[in-house]
Amino acid sequence: MSRKVRLSVDAEIRPATLRDLPSLATWSGQVNAVFGPALERDDRVLLVALANGRFPIGHALIDLSGIISHLLVLGGFRDQGLGAALIDEGEKVLREAGVIRSTLMVEKANDGAIRLYERLGYTRSGETAETWPDPMPDGTVQPVAHPSWVMQKQL
Ligand SMILES: CC(C)(COP(=O)(O)OP(=O)(O)OC[C@H]1O[C@@H](n2cnc3c(N)ncnc32)[C@H](O)[C@@H]1OP(=O)(O)O)[C@@H](O)C(=O)NCCC(=O)NCCS
Numbered sequence: 615m616s617r618k619v620r621l622s623v624d625a626e627i628r629p630a631t632l633r634d635l636p637s638l639a640t641w642s643g644q645v646n647a648v649f650g651p652a653l654e655r656d657d658r659v660l661l662v663a664l665a666n667g668r669f670p671i672g673h674a675l676i677d678l679s680g681i682i683s684h685l686l687v688l689g690g691f692r693d694q695g696l697g698a699a700l701i702d703e704g705e706k707v708l709r710e711a712g713v714i715r716s717t718l719m720v721e722k723a724n725d726g727a728i729r730l731y732e733r734l735g736y737t738r739s740g741e742t743a744e745t746w747p748d749p750m751p752d753g754t755v756q757p758v759a760h761p762s763w764v765m766q767k768q769l
Pocket residue numbers: 684685686687688691692693694695696697698699719720721724726727729730
């Protein structure tokens with residue numbers, strides 16, 4: 615049995631504060647290791663997208679040296695322009711900090727994200743192997759290298 619209810623959601627994008635972390639932690643595994651420490655620094659801006667101004671449904675981390683990372687939109691809210699809006703706001707933050715070039719890394723296998731970045735004006739400028747912890751079949755978590763493109767855009 616299933617029932618559908620039509621919802622209408624406005625997403626508000628703004629810099630996160632410490633108060634946003636508990637609700638982000640209900641679905642993100644990045645809060646303790648990445649987002650909490652980022653909020654302590656004055657060279658990082660964590661952007662959150664809040665559904666109806668209340669609950670986080672996406673984020674992007676802006677490193678004021680010119681790097682946008684940790685772009686994510688929750689599954690049920692994709693393909694409606696929120697990812698593009700988070701990048702756009704990230705670029706605005708960088709421009710306001712006097713940065714002239716935005717850089718991001720994307721896994722070579724992530725066709726959807728690559729398409730989005732290209733549409734937003736990013737071009738491939740190099741490659742790298744980003745390493746992050748992945749769950750293994752034996753239940754442990756190990757660092758794994760992920761072949762990635764470096765993509766850049768003049769702001
Ligand atoms: C990559 C990601 C952030 C994109 O977020 P998103 O909110 O879906 O992004 P957008 O909606 O702006 O764009 C995605 C697609 O929706 C389309 N779209 C945008 N607005 C739309 C609208 N109003 N109606 C219908 N489609 C729309 C875009 O044209 C784009 O189409 P494409 O798949 O043909 O390229 C999201 O898929 C995600 O979180 N993925 C998992 C994490 C990840 O891979 N992050 C990137 C790491 S580098």
